[in-house]
Amino acid sequence: MELLRPESAEAAAAALGNGSVALAGGTELVPLLRDGIVRAEKLVELREVVPRGIDGTRIGAGTTLAELEVDQEIPHALREACSLAASPQLRSMGTLGGNLLQATRCWYWRLKFPCYLHGGDRCHARAGQHREHAIFGNERCASAHPSDPAAALLALGARLHTTARELPLAELYRLPTDDDREVTALEPGELILEVEVPRPEASVYLKAMDRRKWSFALVGVAAARLSDGVRVALAGVAPIPWELPSADALEHATPLPGTAYKVDIARALIRRALEAVGAPATT
Numbered sequence: 294m295e296l297l298r299p300e301s302a303e304a305a306a307a308a309l310g311n312g313s314v315a316l317a318g319g320t321e322l323v324p325l326l327r328d329g330i331v332r333a334e335k336l337v338e339l340r341e342v343v344p345r346g347i348d349g350t351r352i353g354a355g356t357t358l359a360e361l362e363v364d365q366e367i368p369h370a371l372r373e374a375c376s377l378a379a380s381p382q383l384r385s386m387g388t389l390g391g392n393l394l395q396a397t398r399c400w401y402w403r404l405k406f407p408c409y410l411h412g413g414d415r416c417h418a419r420a421g422q423h424r425e426h427a428i429f430g431n432e433r434c435a436s437a438h439p440s441d442p443a444a445a446l447l448a449l450g451a452r453l454h455t456t457a458r459e460l461p462l463a464e465l466y467r468l469p470t471d472d473d474r475e476v477t478a479l480e481p482g483e484l485i486l487e488v489e490v491p492r493p494e495a496s497v498y499l500k501a502m503d504r505r506k507w508s509f510a511l512v513g514v515a516a517a518r519l520s521d522g523v524r525v526a527l528a529g530v531a532p533i534p535w536e537l538p539s540a541d542a543l544e545h546a547t548p549l550p551g552t553a554y555k556v557d558i559a560r561a562l563i564r565r566a567l568e569a570v571g572a573p574a575t576t
């Protein structure tokens with residue numbers, strides 16, 4: 294396998310496709326390459342060309358989770374989401390851009406079952422083992438999005454700057470359809486360069502997990518109070534980070550038999566999160 298070190302983000306974007314894949318910290322990509330889930334002839338190293346660091350409300354996509362969790366300028370919800378993710382070693386290598394684009398942890402997908410997300414015609418988790426899976430948006434694929442920072446950024450109303458355009462973070466993600474099994478709307482050869490994060494009046498991220506450390510979210514709840522109102526977004530409950538229009542929207546959850554317990558956890562965490570940002574709890 295060849296390692297390319299382009300001199301600019303534009304050159305990196307141009308080098309992608311045709312068997313080339315972008316490499317940031319490698320904490321997600323390397324295991325996927327090792328297991329043969331992602332195939333690549335060339336890796337395009339992003340370290341020198343994707344911005345890293347914090348400049349006011351803009352965060353370079355190459356900033357590590359470890360750098361974000363200690364920066365007092367970063368909204369509390371995002372700092373907390375970073376500090377509760379993975380392990381210190383992974384957070385010191387893993388970048389924000391890579392975190393937003395991490396793949397599902399669904400074991401059927403990771404074990405290469407020919408499931409819906411791999412292009413097949415059925416979701417093995419729905420009828421099989423699905424304790425960690427979704428309670429929303431789970432009609433075709435019942436996986437649960439693993440990113441804590443993505444939920445925090447969704448609640449905060451973040452926007453992405455890519456090599457091709459500017460878009461709300463909410464538009465980065467899409468549920469898979471029969472025509473397109475991708476869960477992000479990033480075009481081939483498009484790189485995330487920066488994330489712009491509005492300053493909230495208050496924000497919080499709460500995470501229920503099997504262990505207190507080094508565990509993906511069973512349910513993660515981010516809440517942010519901004520000048521135009523309060524926004525709530527969840528991790529670990531749908532194939533993509535999930536914004537709840539109101540706390541009462543939990544009533545529309547479609548849990549599987551093994552994930553019904555997540556509705557109760559989400560209800561309790563949403564109530565606590567709304568209290569923490571000084572918003573009325575209605576659920």
Ligand SMILES: Cc1cc2nc3c(=O)[nH]c(=O)nc-3n(C[C@H](O)[C@H](O)[C@H](O)COP(=O)(O)OP(=O)(O)OC[C@H]3O[C@@H](n4cnc5c(N)ncnc54)[C@H](O)[C@@H]3O)c2cc1C
Nearest residue numbers: 317318319320321322378379387388390391392440441485
């Ligand atoms: C054991 C384990 C536990 C974990 N626990 C958690 C957890 O609890 N919560 C959580 O949120 N995360 C968790 N993670 C995920 C971890 O945070 C991510 O692996 C990490 O942030 C990915 O960043 P990276 O820079 O290493 O990405 P890479 O592995 O380099 O890349 C990941 C993907 O993103 C693409 N990519 C990277 N940067 C860009 C960019 N700028 N533009 C376009 N594409 C890009 C790559 O091509 C690749 O497809 C865990 C991971 C592991 C291995």
Ligand code: SF4
Nearest residue numbers: 399408416434435436
């Ligand atoms: S939950 Fe999604 S990734 Fe997992 S088996 Fe079902 S279709 Fe595949």
